[in-house]
Amino acid sequence: MSRASYPDLQGRTVFVTGGASGIGACFVERFHGQGCKVGFVDLQEDEGKALAAKLGERAWFRRCDVTDAAALQAAIAGAAEALGPVTVLVNNVANDTRHDAADTSVEAWRKGLAVNLDPAFVASTAAYPMMKQAGGGAIINVSSINALWGPAHMATYVAAKGAINSLSKGLAREWGPDKVRVNALSPGWVITERQLELWLTPEAEAQWREQVALKDRLYPDDIADAALFLASDAARMITGQNLIVDAGRL
Template sequence: MKLSNNYPSLRDKTVFISGGGSGIGACLVEAFYRQGAKVAFVDILEAESQALVSHLQALADENRQHGAVRFYPCDLTNIERLKQIIGQTEQDLGAIAVLINNAASDTRHNFLDVTEEYWDQRMQINLRHQFFAIQAVYPQMKQLGGGSIINLGSMSWYESQGGMPGYTSAKAAVLGLTRGLARDLGPDKIRVNTLTPGWVMTERQLTHWVTPETALDIEKNQCLKDSVMPEDVAAMALFLASDDSKLCTAQNFIVDGGWI
């Protein structure tokens, strides 16, 4: 990992990340772990998540400055299970100071084929769990005297990307969730922001969606021609979670190389 910034305010804080087993989520888990935070993450991908924990524990053997990490298997469509894990995290690692609502699924789908059941599933996977995770961590953050909530958005709907209306609709709604709850939670010194990645070169994107044609489109549209990597998103998340961003709330922070 090439990130160089160190945020002392993150050391020993409990950070909860959804969808932390792969892609951007796995990078977030490692980034906060390297800051000395106590990181709890959930994912439906158990093998990948266990491998990440083993990797981080190996880092700890080399450098005692790292934090702690816990993985809890969870299907985020099961809200009761999510709430139970958030409560268990408080018992295991301490009250949650940072929540990162990262988990999502950008599976492509034709709008003509969408059923009511599939639409509801897209909302459950991409939006609903964000709200209920916030609701569940609120008492813990209030007890701490403040906290930082980071909701992952998407640049897809900004650029009118078609082929996945369930995903783009849910991700557009994330901004409304952020701004409304920033007002509600502000009196308790809990900050709520959206972090919007551009087209990030994760393994999933490279194997599923990035073709020679789309790669040219990405290069054409970004002001900065370097690839957006998971670490670029993690760098912004570290700042938004730290005390350095103590007066940043209700905002949308875009990391996309200048596309939108």
């Protein structure tokens, strides 16, 4: 399958949270393939180092616990020092571990939000001054179709992703005068190694196929295609939106 090329992205510095595996790693590789300089963070140090080594030039990685706001801010500053000011930010990091709401402690609830919501705000406010000084930028907050559907056993994740959608609108309105665009990107059920290991069964996939208009599987590249578009000048007048890529869930 041929993929779109966005010449205006070449040479820009992109920062991705949760970029060592899954959809995040696909973001890192695809932006790098557009000629971008890509910094990324993850807790998975071995995987992150391997990906950075694979990509070589224009790739920067640091192990980072994104629930540590100071560490995340320092990582963004470090990437900017190494690669140049960040003008594209992809807030991708998340944890969709299932849980029963009635059995979830307040501490566990707050830990879930600390992974699924807080880093988007911390990273955005850290990158915004660079984007403003550069004359503009693009922030892509990875949400989820589940924020709209509200499935059971994912209360913390669903609440965080709903907040991501609202945060995107609020920041888009506030930072629009500085030509900083902020959009949410909501994937459907994307087939990653984690999904294959934990939740993708023939029965679950058959049920999913009944709910969507397009019967093919969604893959990380399908989400990365949308992220590249939203980051590029082709989307220069698109902000405060939620782009859903879910195979047309009915």
